[in-house]
């Protein structure tokens with residue numbers, strides 16, 4: 364392969380930054396993470412939190428957490444929530460906290476999107492608790508919808524790659540649409556290509 368071997372460092376994929384909300388000792392706490400994602404076709408997210416984080420304790424105790432998707436203009440507070448620990452700093456008033464009826468889970472009013480998740484499985488990897496959370500509820504600001512569907516450009520998520528934050532620029536193609544022209548020309552039966560699912 365005509366490439367340069369670089370350090371085995373996982374922080375290379377652009378990923379949305381999210382803020383995890385959890386109740387810890389009766390108080391809302393917010394923790395910024397990049398280690399978050401989709402697991403399967405069912406409504407389940409994973410989040411990976413250092414075992415010693417303040418929020419980790421709260422999630423273990425309550426079995427619930429919120430995922431709050433900040434917009435790119437929330438970069439300063441989002442970064443701050445990832446710099447200080449709730450163990451020594453009260454982060455409960457950093458954002459406007461709201462509660463919905465499903466469980467005692469703090470949600471960030473300012474965030475364009477919020478998810479309430481119920482922990483269904485946990486595993487530990489190298490000192491991190493990986494929580495798998497079933498989505499109980501999803502909320503989006505009305506102004507982030509276009510014809511009833513979540514519009515990524517209106518959500519304006521904050522992305523992370525390496526040590527830099529980014530925002531979205533413009534759409535470049537539709538999922539299951541852009542490949543169609545190639546598919547017509549290049550389709551090979553699955554049996555001839557074991558790498559295709």
Ligand SMILES: Cc1cc2nc3c(=O)[nH]c(=O)nc-3n(C[C@H](O)[C@H](O)[C@H](O)COP(=O)(O)O)c2cc1C
Pocket residue numbers: 380392393394395396397398399411412413415416417418419441442444445446447448449450523
């Ligand atoms: C951009 C960014 C991404 C982060 N990603 C993670 C992560 O994926 N997992 C994690 O455990 N900590 C992550 N952190 C660090 C925690 O947010 C930080 O240690 C925080 O102070 C822990 O807060 P807590 O003790 O109140 O829970 C990240 C911080 C920043 C700024």
